[in-house]
Amino acid sequence: MPLETDPQTAEAPLYLEALNPEQREAVEHFEGPLLVLAGAGSGKTRVLTARICHLIHHHGVAPDRILAVTFTNKAAGEMRERIARILGGEPAGMWCGTFHSLGARILRRHAHRLGWTRSFTIYDADQSLRQIKKTQEILDVDPKRWNPKAIRSEISGAKDHLITPQEFHEDNAESFDLFARQVAKVYPEYQKALEEQNAFDFDDLLVKPVELFRTHGRILDEYRSRFQFVLVDEYQDTNHAQFKLLELLSSEHGNLMVVGDDDQSIYGWRGADLRNILEFEESFPGAHVVRLEQNYRSTERILDAANAVIRQNVNRKGKTLRTERSGGEVVTVVETADETDEARWIVDEIERRLGDEPERPARDFAVLYRTNAQSRALEDAFRRGGLPYQIVGGVRFYERREIQDVLAYLRLISNPRDADAFDRAVGWPRRGVGAVTQERLARFADREGIALLEAAQRATEADEIPTAGARSLEEFAALIQKYSGLAARLPVGELLEDLVEELQILKELRDEGPDGEDRAENVKELIAGALDFDAELLEEMEELPEDRFTELDLFLQRV
Template identity: 65%
Template sequence: RNILDFETAFLGAHTVRLERNYRSSPVILSAANAVIAENVDRKGKTLRTDRIGGERITLVTTSGETDEARWIADQIEAVLSEGPGLAYREMAILYRTNAQSRALEDVFRRRGLPYQIVGGVRFYERREIQDVLAYLRLISNPLDAGAFERVVNYPRRGIGNTSLDRLSTWAKAEEIRLLEAAARADEAPDVPKGGVRGLIAFAGLVQRYSAHASQMEVGELLEALVEELDVFRHLADEGPEGEDRADNVRELIAGALDYNSELQEDLESETLDHFTELDLFLQQVALVADVDRHDPDASAVTLMTLHNAKGLEFPVVFISGLEDGLFPLGRAYDNPSELEEERRLFYVGITRAENKLYLTHARRRRRAGEVMYGRLSPFVDAIPGHLVEKVTTAVAGESDGYAGRRAVRPDSSRSIDLGIQDDDLDFDTGLNQDLPRFVKGEAVVHDTFGSGTVGEVVGFGRDLKVTVHFDNVGTKRLLVRHARLRRDFD
């Protein structure tokens, strides 16, 4: 508002428009000018450059956030393999909300691609994520004293430092672990009554979920835990920052739910009998944390929100998550000025690119624990068609017949020849011609590992496992009901 009201506040002021751009190609500037022209409440200006030519903007349609992240990683690797002209540090991925970094970070870690989060904290290091993961660690391992101390009073349940100190002293004297001591807090001397109630309730909650862990998938377990703890309400009490933290917790749940369908069975069946899915999920997260701390000075791709991108520039820029309701945010439609601010943010993102700009969107994205189907952001419609080349990922192309359908759980009374209940599949298997037959030598595709060939098939029904020789990542053993393998028709 200060800029728009300046001439009213200071009569006789002269406006000088800074329209020459020394950064971006004419193609990128033409797109930016077309986008921002849709705003009414602005000082008009048209950016121009002395540069000539430039690559067209690439608009990419993906099937989901994992497919989107994987395509971006593929493209980065492809660009770097073309020659020594570019380095990781010359590429940036921009997104509207902090929570969107989770899928990108997961794929980058699997690929070993270096990245840095600018203006924020890496996903698994964020306070709210550490809090929830500490609950999962304690549920998985009651001996984890660090996890116990982190969450014994989160959310607040009347357990102060005095209660904890006296409980800890008694636990050492009795030679019992802290969680067991909490369950028997009424036996500990000098622990305040309020602390006793809170400690016993906390121990009971952890013990209940420890029992559930052997029967529940990790995503389902995490959803139930977060709901019982009322995490979202407590985060909402923190104000606007709490809303962002709540989005991060929702994204952690989304990752856990995705893990249900991506669970890799690299271990032998006898070994797996001793692990819950929660144990395996936490093992993966532990590996992620180790990678996050590796060589922070290395050349790295930059990941950041569009707000944090102001004033920066990169030869190659990806703007991800361009779905209506995510960018612009759904609440922006309630206020015209907020919608214009969202469009201005998109304009900022476009003009961060010097030479090449990629725009990506997903047909479906898991948000707030639900699979949401979305359409391309209307902001993109303003870009003239001759400036854009359109690309559809292989996975999105294969799912064309299902675009717009909600991922439902069909009637589990129907089953296919493999003995897998439809309840274990996302789409109606009776209509899906892409399901593999799972025979030796069959070509298949996995969302994360890519193309491969079935080498061995063992078990049946819900326990059916396949060994697949993947082209790029080697041999993997997968549980069919979680793997979401499809036929490879190429």
């Protein structure tokens, strides 16, 4: 797809003038692998953005030949906005998103090659954990002895390393490690349950595209041909599966640019493999390396302290940050007896500074801590000191109970095999289907070898389900079937508005008690977000085959 404006009329050379020599070296690199070691505050986002602009403006690369991978959706959105501002138009057709969104887009096109449909559900951490617990119950793996979260973490680690359920079982079924033996039982059955429910967990969004490319050479060739230039941010935080995905996509043409900082690798605990960046030149022979060592964020004293600390780390590529901002406030290190003493010192220091500068607002101060558990001592100290404070990063919007409840309906409408969504939706709002009735329905579904929603449609055939409960289940199934039909032709915002109104969800929430109005407002905000989504120009809608997906699938992928 061409750029939506004539690149020759845009003032693109301005993006080069603002760069220092090292940044410009990275931006002007054309073909072949490129490793950019970008220190903190060295302008790496500017470099990534400028290089994409340079590929399009100077080298005439079509935007749809470029793949840019970031670690957050926010970063992807900001990058697209910057590129559009510089070039004077949207880089139409360019893929820019996270590894997981990249994987989801690939799977939306080709999931049927692996045994799923294109309307698959993506299970978040909570939904995945519930399925782990169900699998343990079926296998009689005691959750009190074998922690479900630990089992999920082990499975996630195996997937990060592209270890299949069968391989894990073969390696660990007779292991002396009793925990590994339990995981070897759960992993294959958990993955089987996901497939039966037409669902992927987050790890599958990386694992399954790799599997797809390894088993379907023509599809891999299609994506290799399309993405002639691949650019990756925060490369130090990539895991093995992400490395393999990048290797598969770029190994033929070699036009892979990665930007990262081995000194900022902090996600080893969740699978990040520092070797990806340390051994980049071995993995991609002939790689050009550029070091960005000019810091634009911090003062000289802060950098001196940071350099002195990180210099002790021998497992690094090596670089020394520098700045033109000389001097600065002295870095203070305070040792305290315990967390209570530490919190007291922090409050005293803030009070002292507020006393010295009465016009300074309390919001100018920030306290960072490593774990959420550490906030307790700090909050106690702030309350005792009478200092106003706000905890940033509470429950995320899409993780709130009422939002998850409404989304369960949308998930089930999109994917009738989603058992987790069925269990959540059928019980709320209340319709006379309790836990006992749900258990009986599950047994009926197992006996008949059908999904829960189909079992609900046939609930009157199940002798163990009382007449009233069976009638409620059939009404519920009819509701889902009705909206499944509407989803093929209604925008998701309108679909959601109609569903919320028919179920009287806002009234149900308001009747719950003091927090009900806030919960109702959250659902209204969800509807507003869906309406905004309808208004956006979705490239996916243009690129995916018609009648193979609905806008609802894409909305659920977004949230």
